[in-house]
Amino acid sequence: MNPAEELKQKLPSAVVSIGIQVNKPMAVIKKEELLNAAQKVKEMGFDHLSVITGIDYMDHFEVVYNFFSYAKKQNLALKVITDHEDPEVDSLTSLWKGADWLERETYDLVGIKFIGHPNLVRILLPDGWIGHPLRKDYDMDTEQFVTIGEGGEDIVSTDGSNLLRRK
Amino acid sequence: METDELIINMGPVHPSTHGVLRFKLRMDGEIIKECTPVLGYLHRGTEKLGEMKTYLQFIPYTDRLDYISAMPNNYAFVKAVEELAGIEVPLRAEYIRVITMELNRVVNHLVSIGSLLMDLGAATMIMWGFRERENALQLYEMLCGARMTFNYIKPGGVREDIPEGFIPKLNEFIKDMEKRIEDYEQLINTNEIFMMRMKNIGVISAEDAINYGMTGPTLRGSGVNYDLRKVEPYSIYRDIDFKVCVRRECDSYARYMVRIDEMKECLYILRQVVDTMPEAKIVSNPKYGIAPMTGAPSAVMPYFPRIFTPPAGEVYSRIEAPKGELGFYVVSDGTTKPYRVKIRSPSFCNLTAIPGMVVGLKIPDLIAAFGTIDVVLGDVDR
Numbered sequence: 001m002n003p004a005e006e007l008k009q010k011l012p013s014a015v016v017s018i019g020i021q022v023n024k025p026m027a028v029i030k031k032e033e034l035l036n037a038a039q040k041v042k043e044m045g046f047d048h049l050s051v052i053t054g055i056d057y058m059d060h061f062e063v064v065y066n067f068f069s070y071a072k073k074q075n076l077a078l079k080v081i082t083d084h085e086d087p088e089v090d091s092l093t094s095l096w097k098g099a100d101w102l103e104r105e106t107y108d109l110v111g112i113k114f115i116g117h118p119n120l121v122r123i124l125l126p127d128g129w130i131g132h133p134l135r136k137d138y139d140m141d142t143e144q145f146v147t148i149g150e151g152g153e154d155i156v157s158t159d160g161s162n163l164l165r166r167k
Numbered sequence: 168m169e170t171d172e173l174i175i176n177m178g179p180v181h182p183s184t185h186g187v188l189r190f191k192l193r194m195d196g197e198i199i200k201e202c203t204p205v206l207g208y209l210h211r212g213t214e215k216l217g218e219m220k221t222y223l224q225f226i227p228y229t230d231r232l233d234y235i236s237a238m239p240n241n242y243a244f245v246k247a248v249e250e251l252a253g254i255e256v257p258l259r260a261e262y263i264r265v266i267t268m269e270l271n272r273v274v275n276h277l278v279s280i281g282s283l284l285m286d287l288g289a290a291t292m293i294m295w296g297f298r299e300r301e302n303a304l305q306l307y308e309m310l311c312g313a314r315m316t317f318n319y320i321k322p323g324g325v326r327e328d329i330p331e332g333f334i335p336k337l338n339e340f341i342k343d344m345e346k347r348i349e350d351y352e353q354l355i356n357t358n359e360i361f362m363m364r365m366k367n368i369g370v371i372s373a374e375d376a377i378n379y380g381m382t383g384p385t386l387r388g389s390g391v392n393y394d395l396r397k398v399e400p401y402s403i404y405r406d407i408d409f410k411v412c413v414r415r416e417c418d419s420y421a422r423y424m425v426r427i428d429e430m431k432e433c434l435y436i437l438r439q440v441v442d443t444m445p446e447a448k449i450v451s452n453p454k455y456g457i458a459p460m461t462g463a464p465s466a467v468m469p470y471f472p473r474i475f476t477p478p479a480g481e482v483y484s485r486i487e488a489p490k491g492e493l494g495f496y497v498v499s500d501g502t503t504k505p506y507r508v509k510i511r512s513p514s515f516c517n518l519t520a521i522p523g524m525v526v527g528l529k530i531p532d533l534i535a536a537f538g539t540i541d542v543v544l545g546d547v548d549r
Contacts, residue, residue: 050380050483050485051494051509051511053483055506066494073398073399097375097519098378098380098381101516101518101519102516105515122207124210126207133215134215134507
């Protein structure tokens, strides 16, 4: 029995479907049950949260969590599907400290909000950046200019008015 | 006595941050109370670029993630594509890939140890490290014409077969390195100042390291016996004899020692691979057959179409890069370009642990601990 089947057996209400992602077992989880399922996954021995990926499918978002178990040497992927209007999922920072930056990055680039994250601010792009670049509808034609303000904070503009120009 | 807390910005242009990284430090006297890394100065939007380039066009961009060890980056992306499309690779090409990747591991650790020692104030090691690295880079130049950004590993094989005179020169390099590593150990290992700076500095327990998602030499320095080459053998690592280097002390010194031990293992692997490498033999691709007009198949690269469309699907594939676990999450929608490329870079995830490691230490200790984490900012910011 692979870990996805095991999870379905333990939490039949949380798992929507199970499948295989090339060679790794994968389970699709209900959005509301993510924290429960993650807790169960951690109890099952999956102690390494390898990566969090957010994918924009135009009409919905998918958030994929890839886990690995050091003891059992097994892989497991969890997938959560959210709506496109207001993508929100629960934060896993209470279970894995490593989720902190991975969630911030997903928020920054894909624009998925993680409820319960202690410090959900942009990590790679400066504060005030307009849009989330990895969304398919991101406006790539508008240039954005960044400079450092007097207090050390980042200032973003779309017309370059904040930049110091040589006369 | 009443004291005030002081905010110090270390970086983004600080010699010890190995690139453009900023630490915001809240100091109480000389003691670090809080450390907040500020990233993004080298963010180039590689993941977005991945969605706009074809699969073959994206390979050169992977070189520029971790530019100290570019070959494993090439391979990690190519491996994901190969898993997605089910492409078989000629055995000789797999051998060449392992040679290049293990050589890159030696190069990476030389730079890592060299720059660590220089940050601590000992300039000898970086001179020595770069002297040996130069020999390795010349080997790469023979192989593919480039010294740092290779674009050498392709889906289905490698770009060219190894040139004449490469193997003797590689053997020379291995023989030379074995002696050099002894020199390094004599110079550094028991140096009193070095040990005072490294021992019990930046301690992170195995549980914490796992919880933070640390991988690679930093995890093995905390006593976790874990190496993807052993756990999920890819390429030809299943047939290669090597041991996983583990230290149990959990401190900076342990992480340094893991790197020294790993260099020795790399040389051992290189010797084996060179000895057992199969002969060159022209192969055809079971999937795409013999080339119709151009792009003659060779012993290491069967004919591979330039416009290449893998079937729709998604894959997460990871390898043991010199800095840790490097993964690519590739989603294909059946067109010529990936729908989504996500890069799980080892430097980014290892850096997560720094704020927890350095609270209560002094700034010079932050430099020592940070040096042994071994990050490259191209890999952190992507």
